[in-house]
Amino acid sequence: MTDTARLLAVSDLHVSYEANRALVRDRLKPTSPGDWLIIAGDVGERVRDISWALGLLAERFARVIWAPGNHELWTYDEGEAGGLRGVQRYEHVVEVCRSLGVLTPEDPYAVWTGVGGPVRIAPLFIGYDYSFLPPGTSTKQEALAYAHGTGVVCSDEFLLHPDPYPDRGAWCEDRLSLTAQRLRDCGTRIPLILVNHYPLVRRPVDVLRYPEFALWCGTTATADWHRRFPVAAVIYGHLHIPRTTWHDGVRFEEVSLGYPREWQVRAKPPALLREVLPSAVAAD
Numbered sequence: 001m002t003d004t005a006r007l008l009a010v011s012d013l014h015v016s017y018e019a020n021r022a023l024v025r026d027r028l029k030p031t032s033p034g035d036w037l038i039i040a041g042d043v044g045e046r047v048r049d050i051s052w053a054l055g056l057l058a059e060r061f062a063r064v065i066w067a068p069g070n071h072e073l074w075t076y077d078e079g080e081a082g083g084l085r086g087v088q089r090y091e092h093v094v095e096v097c098r099s100l101g102v103l104t105p106e107d108p109y110a111v112w113t114g115v116g117g118p119v120r121i122a123p124l125f126i127g128y129d130y131s132f133l134p135p136g137t138s139t140k141q142e143a144l145a146y147a148h149g150t151g152v153v154c155s156d157e158f159l160l161h162p163d164p165y166p167d168r169g170a171w172c173e174d175r176l177s178l179t180a181q182r183l184r185d186c187g188t189r190i191p192l193i194l195v196n197h198y199p200l201v202r203r204p205v206d207v208l209r210y211p212e213f214a215l216w217c218g219t220t221a222t223a224d225w226h227r228r229f230p231v232a233a234v235i236y237g238h239l240h241i242p243r244t245t246w247h248d249g250v251r252f253e254e255v256s257l258g259y260p261r262e263w264q265v266r267a268k269p270p271a272l273l274r275e276v277l278p279s280a281v282a283a284d
Contacts, residue, residue: 003114003115004031004032004034005032005033005034005035005036005062005114005115006030006031006032006035006036006114006115006275006276006277006278007035007036007038007112007114007116007117007119007121007193007275007276007277008030008035008036008037008038008061008273008274008275008276009037009038009039009040009195009235009253009255009273009274009276010028010037010038010039010040010255010256010257010272010273010274011039011040011041011042011069011197011235011236011237011238011255011256011257012040012041012042012069012237012238012240012256012257012258013028013039013042013043013044013053013257014042014043014044014071014257014258014259015043015044015049015052015053016044016045016046016049017259017260019260019264020257020259020260021053023257023270023272024053024056024057025056027272028057028060028272028273029060030060030061030062033062034062034114035061035062036061036062036063036064036065036110036112036114036121037057037061037063037064037065037273038065038067038121038123038193038195038235038255038276039054039057039064039065039066039067040067040069040195040196040197040235040236040237040238040255040256041066041067041068041069041070041071041072041197041237041238042069042070042071042072042197042237042238042256043066043069043071043072044071044072045071045072045074045076046076046077046080046081047080047081047092047093047096048080050072050093050096051096051100054066054096054097054100054102055100058100058101058102063103063110064100064101064102064103065102065103065110065121065123065195066097066102066103066104066123067104067105067123067124067125067195067196067197068090068093068104068105068125068197069197069237069238070154070156070160070197070216070238072090072093073086073089073090073093073160074155074156074159074160075089075159075160075161076159085161085163086161086162086163086164086165086171087163087164087165087171088163089161090125094106103123104123105122105123105124105125105179109121109122109123109182109186109192111190112193112277114277114278115277115278116277116278116279117277118190118191119190119191119192119193119232119277120186120190120191120192120193121192121193121195122182122183122186122192122193122194122195123195123196124179124194124195124196125175125179126172126175126176126179126196126198126218126219126222127168127171127172127175127198127219128168128169128172128198128215128216128217128218128219129168129169129172129173129219129221130143130144130168130169130215130216131218131219131220131221132202132205132214132215132217132218132219132220133214133215134146134147134211134212134214134215135211140169140215143212143215144215146212147212147213147215150210150212152210152212152213154213154215154216156168156216172219172221176219176221176222180225183225183229184229186229188230190230191230191231191232192229192230192231192232193231193232193233193234193235193276194225194226194229194231194233194234194235195234195235195236196222196234196235196236197236197237197238198217198218198219198236198238199217199218199234199236199238199239199252199254200218200222200223200225200226200234200236200252201218201222201223201226201247201252202214202218202220202223203245203247204236204239204241204245204252204254205217205218205239207239207241208239217238217239226247226248226250226252227248227250231250232250232251233250233251233252233253233276233279234250234251234252234253235253235255235274235276236252236253236254236255237254237255237256238256239254239256240256240258240259240262241254241256242254242255242256242257242258242270242271242274251279253274253276255274257270257272
């Protein structure tokens with residue numbers, strides 16, 4: 001690995017939108033042959049789009065590491081990928097990634113040894129459990145009723161199925177247990193970069209325009225993971241609010257592109273890739 005190689009990150013490419021697809025095709029490229037790319041979910045909804053984007057990026061970058069978002073898990077079209085749902089849908093996308101040489105949460109965690117390393121990159125699949133309650137609510141049932149009353153309801157409620165689990169919260173609970181054990185097994189010698197589609201702490205969702213959407217943005221069970229484990233940085237997306245924040249001295253990078261209607265109105269063209277390492281970002 002050369003001294004010019006960079007560890008880069010992006011999420012929420014949403015390549016079903018032609019404008020986003022064009023950005024991925026024409027602009028999402030490495031600056032060094034040794035660059036690695038982290039993708040924190042929401043590449044697309046259909047397997048053919050996910051495969052196209054990840055295959056293209058795997059050809060360009062020395063290593064691509066993917067963590068799933070909610071959109072990859074949608075059964076968006078019952079005729080697509082055999083209408084697979086829940087765990088079977090996730091496992092199918094994992095196999096597609098592996099066929100392309102893309103690392104997933106089910107694979108051994110890769111170690112970056114370039115500038116700023118070594119760090120172990122851990123793509124996570126945890127999900128959410130409705131514990132990010134909007135203000136003024138005290139239970140999941142109350143919060144969901146409030147969200148349905150306002151009309152701010154994530155499409156997951158209709159398209160992201162938890163089969164064979166009874167609900168998405170049960171799936172999340174199982175993934176939390178599995179993932180925490182894997183992170184413990186990593187030990188403390190090499191720092192971790194945690195990659196998750198959702199923020200691991202609640203505070204980033206406090207800036208959402210619609211507070212009720214917080215229900216579909218993570219779990220309070222990961223609130224201490226950046227302290228509990230030897231974490232160098234956390235990479236996430238989902239919120240479509242790209243920015244750097246610090247929590248207990250740990251850098252959190254929201255790296256999403258988002259929908260065209262979001263990035264096209266910004267004053268500057270989107271900076272597609274966030275540099276994770278080497279990084280000149282200092283704590284505020």
